[in-house]
Each structure stands twice: as C-alpha cells, then as structure tokens.
Amino acid sequence: MKLxxxxxxxxxxxxxxxxxxxxxxxxxxxxxxxxxxxxSGLQSVMQTDNDxxxxxxxxxxxxxxxxxxxxxxxCLNISNGAFGDRWHEITMRNGKDCRKLEFDWGEPVDxxxxxxxxxxxxxDVVTLVHNESSTGLMNPVKEVSxxxxxxxxxxxxxxxSMGGVDFPVDEYGxxxxxxxxxxxxxxxxxxxxxxxxxxxxxxSEVVGDKGYYFSFDIFRKYNGRRQTPxxxxxxxxxxxxxxxxYIVNEEGVESRWExxxxxxxxxxxxxxxHFDVFPASGYESESLTAVExxxxxxxxxLISRLKDKGYVISNGYGDLREExxxxxxxxxxxxxxxxxxxxxxEEILDL
Amino acid sequence: MKLxxxxxxxxxxxxxxxxxxxxxxxxxxxxxxxxxxxxSGLQSVMQTDNDxxxxxxxxxxxxxxxxxxxxxxxCLNISNGAFGDRWHEITMRNGKDCRKLEFDWGEPVDxxxxxxxxxxxxxDVVTLVHNESSTGLMNPVKEVSxxxxxxxxxxxxxxxSMGGVDFPVDEYGxxxxxxxxxxxxxxxxxxxxxxxxxxxxxxSEVVGDKGYYFSFDIFRKYNGRRQTPxxxxxxxxxxxxxxxxYIVNEEGVESRWExxxxxxxxxxxxxxxHFDVFPASGYESESLTAVExxxxxxxxxLISRLKDKGYVISNGYGDLREExxxxxxxxxxxxxxxxxxxxxxEEILDL
Numbered sequence: 278m279k280l281x282x283x284x285x286x287x288x289x290x291x292x293x294x295x296x297x298x299x300x301x302x303x304x305x306x307x308x309x310x311x312x313x314x315x316x317s318g319l320q321s322v323m324q325t326d327n328d329x330x331x332x333x334x335x336x337x338x339x340x341x342x343x344x345x346x347x348x349x350x351x352c353l354n355i356s357n358g359a360f361g362d363r364w365h366e367i368t369m370r371n372g373k374d375c376r377k378l379e380f381d382w383g384e385p386v387d388x389x390x391x392x393x394x395x396x397x398x399x400x401d402v403v404t405l406v407h408n409e410s411s412t413g414l415m416n417p418v419k420e421v422s423x424x425x426x427x428x429x430x431x432x433x434x435x436x437x438s439m440g441g442v443d444f445p446v447d448e449y450g451x452x453x454x455x456x457x458x459x460x461x462x463x464x465x466x467x468x469x470x471x472x473x474x475x476x477x478x479x480x481s482e483v484v485g486d487k488g489y490y491f492s493f494d495i496f497r498k499y500n501g502r503r504q505t506p507x508x509x510x511x512x513x514x515x516x517x518x519x520x521x522x523y524i525v526n527e528e529g530v531e532s533r534w535e536x537x538x539x540x541x542x543x544x545x546x547x548x549x550x551h552f553d554v555f556p557a558s559g560y561e562s563e564s565l566t567a568v569e570x571x572x573x574x575x576x577x578x579l580i581s582r583l584k585d586k587g588y589v590i591s592n593g594y595g596d597l598r599e600e601x602x603x604x605x606x607x608x609x610x611x612x613x614x615x616x617x618x619x620x621x622x623e624e625i626l627d628l
Numbered sequence: 629m630k631l632x633x634x635x636x637x638x639x640x641x642x643x644x645x646x647x648x649x650x651x652x653x654x655x656x657x658x659x660x661x662x663x664x665x666x667x668s669g670l671q672s673v674m675q676t677d678n679d680x681x682x683x684x685x686x687x688x689x690x691x692x693x694x695x696x697x698x699x700x701x702x703c704l705n706i707s708n709g710a711f712g713d714r715w716h717e718i719t720m721r722n723g724k725d726c727r728k729l730e731f732d733w734g735e736p737v738d739x740x741x742x743x744x745x746x747x748x749x750x751x752d753v754v755t756l757v758h759n760e761s762s763t764g765l766m767n768p769v770k771e772v773s774x775x776x777x778x779x780x781x782x783x784x785x786x787x788x789s790m791g792g793v794d795f796p797v798d799e800y801g802x803x804x805x806x807x808x809x810x811x812x813x814x815x816x817x818x819x820x821x822x823x824x825x826x827x828x829x830x831x832s833e834v835v836g837d838k839g840y841y842f843s844f845d846i847f848r849k850y851n852g853r854r855q856t857p858x859x860x861x862x863x864x865x866x867x868x869x870x871x872x873x874y875i876v877n878e879e880g881v882e883s884r885w886e887x888x889x890x891x892x893x894x895x896x897x898x899x900x901x902h903f904d905v906f907p908a909s910g911y912e913s914e915s916l917t918a919v920e921x922x923x924x925x926x927x928x929x930l931i932s933r934l935k936d937k938g939y940v941i942s943n944g945y946g947d948l949r950e951e952x953x954x955x956x957x958x959x960x961x962x963x964x965x966x967x968x969x970x971x972x973x974e975e976i977l978d979l
Contacts, residue, residue, distance in 0.1 A: 278650070278652075280651060280653070282653055284859070285651040285652075285653065285654065285859065285862060286651065287650065287651060288650075288651060290648070293647070293648035293649075293863075294648060296644070296647050296648065296863060297641070297644035297645060297647065297648065298644075299629070299638065299639075300631060300636040300637065300638060300639060300816060301629075301636075302631070302633055302636065302940065303636065303817075333684070333685055333686050333689075333817070333818055334684055334685045334689065334841065334858075335684050335841075335858035335859045335860075336859075337840065337841055337857075337858040337859075338684075338685065338689075338841040338858070341839055341840050341841045345839070366840065367839075367840040367841075370838065370839055370840045370843065371837070371839050371840070372836075372837050457859070459859055465651060465861065465862055465863040466654075466684070466859040466860065466861055466862060467684055467818050467860075467861030467863070467864065485723075486722075486723050486837075487721065488692055488696070488718075488721055488722050488839070489688065489692050489717065489718040489721045489722070490685065490686075490688055490689045490692045490718075490842070491841070492721065506688075507685075507686035507688040507689070508635070508636065508686045508687075508688075508808070508810055508817040509686075509817060509818075510816065510817055510818030510861065510864070511636060511816055511817060512644075512647065512816040512818070512863070512864075513818065513861070513863075589653065
C-alpha cells in the first residue's frame with residue numbers, strides 16, 4: 278500500500294532495518310554519543326543554534342510543553358485551520374489565559390491583523406502553525422514574526438513541514454519550534470523535538486505549574502548531560518541518526534526541499550487543470566496539496582477505488598470532507614511516484 | 629553486549645524484525661484492529677477488565693497523568709525508594725496537595741503505618757511503587773490496598789514488574805496501574821499503558837487542569853473509537869502485538885512468571901552465598917536483585933571488567949552506589965544466561 282497521506286509516511290527499508298539494532302542503556306556513554314549526533318543533525322535541519330530537546334511523545338506533547346512552559350501573561354493562538362484550533366484548545370486546557378485570533382480556512386494569516394491585535398492588548402506568547410495540513414496551506418511565519426514586540430515569544434508548529442521545507446528557525450526569530458519524526462523526516466512516529474531560544478528558557482524559569490514530563494528545566498538539566506530525562510525510544514533514535522546523516526550529508530537539505538517543491542508543483546498544476554487548489558494562491562503547502570473538489574466527485578469512492586489499486590490518499594479534514602481531498606507528497610516520496618498516482622486518479626475518474 | 633540491567637532490556641530478534649513492517653494510517657480500520665488486539669492482550673497480562681489507555685511516552689508520562697487526572701483533595705505518596713520519591717516530585721510539580729510517607733530504603737511499606745496516616749487525615753489518592761528498582765524490593769500492594777478507605781483511589785507503578793510478575797490489578801483493587809514496554813515486556817522503550825477503573829474515570833471527570841496530552845477524557849474519547857488521541861508509535865505497536873501473543877498464547881503468563889522466579893531465586897541464592905541481598909527478606913524483587921556489597925568490592929571496576937567480557941550490570945542507585953550492585957533478570961532472559969553471568973562474576977572476583 279503506497280501512502281500519499283499527510284502522515285504517517287512510508288519509511289525507507291534501510292531506516293526500518295536499523296531500528297532492529299540491539300538496545301543500549303540510555304544512561305551509557307554510547308547513548309550520549311548518539312544524542313550528540315542527533316541533536317547536531319536536528320540543528321542543521323532546523324537551521325538553529327538553539328538547544329534542541331528530544332521528547333518521547335508525539336509532537337502534540339511538545340505543543341503542550343511549549344505553552345505550559347512560557348505563557349505567563351496571555352497567549353495569542355493564531356488559527357486558520359484545525360491544528361491552529363487545537364493549539365488553542367491545548368493552551369486553554371493548560372489553564373492559560375489565551376485568545377484565538379481566527380482567519381478563514383484556506384486564507385493565510387495576515388500580519389497586519391496580528392499587529393492590530395497587539396495594539397489592543399499585549400500577549401507574551403504567540404502560537405502559529407507553519408504548515409496547516411488541514412487546508413494544505415503554509416503561513417507567512419516570517420511576516421508575522423516581524424510585527425511582534427521583542428518581549429513576545431513566537432512558538433511555531435512545523436510538524437508537517439520541517440525537513441521538507443526551508444524553514445530557518447533563527448532567521449525567522451522563532452523561539453520554540455516543534456516537530457516530530459513522522460512527517461517530512463520520513464520516519465515512524467514516536468519522537469518529537471523542539472528548539473528553545475534563550476529567551477524561552479529564561480521565561481520558562483519564571484513560569485510555574487510546568488508539571489514533570491514536559492518541563493523545560495528537566496529537559497535542560499538532562500540536555501547538559503547529553504541525555505533525555507526519561508527513557509527515550511532508542512530504536513527510533515537509531516533510525517533518526519541514520520536519516521539525519523542521509524538528509525544532511527547524502528541527499529543534502531537544499532535538494533530535499535527542491536524535491537518537495539517539484540512534487541508540490543506537479544500536484545498543484547494537475548489540480549488546477551482538473552479541479553482547483555483549495556488554499557489561497559501563493560500559500561500552498563510544499564508537503565501536501567489540498568485539492569478543491571470543483572467537480573463534485575464522490576471523494577470517499579475515489580479513495581476506496583485508489584485503495585483497491587494500492588494507493589492511499591486522504592479525504593478533506595473535518596468540515597472540508599468531500600469538499601476537498603488531500604495528497605501528501607513528502608518525506609522520501611519521489612516525483613515519479615507522484616506522477617504515477619496522478620495518472621491513476623485520472624484513469625479512475627476518466628479525466 | 630548482554631544487558632543484565634533493570635532496563636532497557638534485550639529485545640528478541642523476531643520482535644525487532646516486525647518493527648520494520650510498513651506504516652499504516654492511525655485513523656484507519658486496520659489500526660483499530662491492531663488497537664483491539666493490543667488492548668485485550670494487555671488486559672490479560674494485567675488481569676483486569678478495566679479500560680487500558682495507550683500513551684506514546686515513557687511510563688513517567690502516565691505516572692504524571694494518573695495524579696493529574698485524579699487528585700482532587702490530597703495525595704499520599706508512599707515511598708521507600710527513588711521511584712516512590714519521584715512520583716512525589718511529579719505530584720508536587722503538578723500543583724497537587726500531597727504528603728510523602730517515607731519508609732527506609734530496602735524496607736517494605738508497612739500497611740499499619742499507612743492506616744495510621746489515614747487516621748490523621750484523609751487522602752483521596754494514594755500512589756505506590758510495586759517494584760522499586762532502586763532497591764530491588766517488591767512492595768506488599770495487596771496489604772496496603774486492604775487498609776484504604778473505599779473512596780480513596782490506589783495508583784500503582786508496576787513499570788519494572790508487569791509482564792514478569794503475577795500482579796492481578798482487579799483482585800488487588802488497583803484503580804490505575806501504569807507500566808511500559810521496556811522492562812518485563814521485553815520490548816524497546818516508547819509506549820506506556822495504564823488501566824483505569826470506573827472510579828478513577830469518574831474522579832477524572834470532576835478534576836480540573838488536566839492539560840491535553842495526558843488527559844483521561846481525551847484518551848477515553850479515542851478509546852471508544854479504538855484509536856489513540858495523538859499519533860502513536862506504530863512500529864512499536866506491531867512488536868507489542870506480537871509479544872502479547874507470545875506471552876499469552878505461546879509461553880503462557882504463568883510460565884513467564886515462573887521463569888522470572890527461577891532466575892530471581894538463583895541470583896538471590898548466589899548473592900547470599902557470596903555477598904548479601906539488600907532488601908528485607910521476603911520482599912525481594914522478581915525482576916532484579918540488588919546485591920549488598922558486603923565484601924567492599926570496587927563495583928565500578930567489576931562493571932567495567934564485565935563490560936570487557938560483553939556483560940552489562942548496574943551499579944547501585946543514587947546513595948546506594950558502590951553499596952550495592954544490581955542484576956536485572958527479566959523480560960526474555962533465560963535462567964542459563966543468568967548462571968553464565970554469575971559464573972563470570974565469580975571468575976572476575978575470584979570467589
């Protein structure tokens with residue numbers, strides 16, 4: 278079964294195989310070598326000099342950690358999709374004072390409107406989703422970053438873009454950047470990462486009620502020893518080490534971004550020819566395309582017929598079900614495989 | 629390198645191999661079949677009819693979840709070791725009113741003293757570590773359970789015993805029982821489980837500030853759909869499904885407990901002959917033995933000489949460093965391998 282969903286993604290055989298390597302103790306010197314290797318690879322992919330923490334959880338856990346450790350006054354959760362909404366829910370559920378600033382699904386976040394929100398009230402933290410996989414849109418993080426006051430921390434979810442899209446954390450002034458193994462990194466799920474700026478670390482020192490598992494002070498303490506606070510997923514760290522070496526030293530990060538771009542362009546052009554692309558022009562995601570169902574086809578039926586042929590794509594997310602369908606073109610997927618999929622959809626729909 | 633540490637443990641090749649199976653979507657019907665299979669296997673191992681939640685985290689995450697979801701008034705954290713202490717720290721860090729009831733390290737928890745604590749004050753939650761891997765001791769959970777009021781919830785950490793030791797969750801009246809993949813279950817780390825009684829679920833409904841990632845109401849909602857709330861570690865679920873089938877249908881749970889017993893007895897007898905066993909007699913752990921260093925040997929040196937020969941054991945935990953050393957005999961380790969290790973230690977120390 279070939280997965281063309283926004284994740285989980287197919288994992289290369291050589292990466293799966295290395296997961297069978299024997300266990301090592303997570304308090305051993307061998308582990309610290311693995312840790313160092315992985316952290317420096319992640320810093321390259323994220324283009325950051327900040328500390329990177331490794332969490333055995335899905336990225337959702339670190340989205341929770343990031344607001345729990347930093348929101349002292351009030352948080353502005355910017356949303357134009359399901360994952361923006363969810364970060365707001367997470368912030369509320371952690372007892373933080375917060376406001377959701379909403380934009381239409383499929384429309385980019387407007388930095389002028391963000392600036393206006395700050396004229397009314399101060400927020401010490403802003404959360405923003407870079408790649409909204411519910412709508413196939415990439416938000417203009419750099420523009421939003423520019424309008425924020427110096428003492429506001431910017432937290433960004435790059436769960437479905439980091440490793441496939443050029444996202445320079447330090448250049449964009451992102452204080453906390455969160456992602457996981459299972460999207461553009463091309464690995465099984467199970468580990469999540471966040472880079473944390475000095476400002477964010479300083480803030481976390483004064484914020485109370487951080488709990489234990491996701492507390493930055495505990496992460497930082499063990500980071501100093503080149504260890505994780507709790508038992509990490511060692512098998513997945515083996516695969517991550519191998520994949521980071523592949524991304525940085527074999528494929529090269531720029532080539533990896535370029536390959537994602539080629540696949541995205543092809544899918545978009547195809548969508549424009551036969552249907553339409555859902556998100557606003559100029560803001561389309563590089564890792565998945567949300568196709569607008571302008572022909573009123575039965576999306577569920579298309580998905581089921583594709584499955585019979587061994588291909589999996591996604592229906593639209595939530596309210597966008599049947600209104601859109603989503604094709605993932607990420608991780609280690611190759612352009613010719615995308616072409617193959619699009620040809621089969623044409624055949625099925627007789628386009 | 630042969631691991632005889634309290635975890636992580638060596639993982640059988642057939643289990644590691646199944647982790648290379650291709651990914652499936654975690655919202656697919658195939659996933660729900662896997663989920664059902666795993667949950668019913670876990671219920672067999674835990675001897676419970678309660679719901680079992682699956683968390684992509686280490687067990688520490690669910691220890692946090694269990695107090696965060698249930699402590700409404702005040703929690704009594706019973707401790708006679710490092711992991712009891714840590715659960716108290718976790719409870720405090722989650723802003724819960726709590727008291728630590730301490731017993732000497734290596735001495736079992738005394739249920740009469742627990743009963744006395746309740747004469748002074750009411751606690752709505754009690755936490756207790758079953759197998760204290762810092763001291764190699766197993767606590768009398770059944771006895772403690774008997775002295776608790778009906779409206780007090782009993783939360784038990786079976787992280788380093790479940791799957792290797794007979795621990796009937798329902799018979800002992802345990803409301804929340806937490807463990808993970810990486811100890812007696814014989815798998816890599818990365819997933820944790822907890823059984824949750826109806827009383828615990830009811831309590832969690834009225835307790836506030838549960839956050840998102842570890843919130844029982846969210847786990848329960850997705851459990852109803854036979855799914856996990858967030859992206860789970862799918863590769864590890866494949867291995868877990870296979871291992872549960874092995875434990876329940878091939879080896880048999882009773883035979884597995886018996887094998888752990890045989891290895892524990894041999895190690896204890898050996899320790900009594902050449903050194904001594906650290907914890908109080910009658911309360912020795914079945915999954916690891918803490919040997920009391922009565923000969924004043926250089927433990928660090930022993931560990932390093934063993935490592936040269938391809939065997940790994942653990943030094944004592946924290947203050948017990950050099951005072952004790954710990955031999956893990958758990959998961960899929962066989963009695964003859966324990967004999968082999970003990971013989972080599974005798975050779976090295978010229979016993």
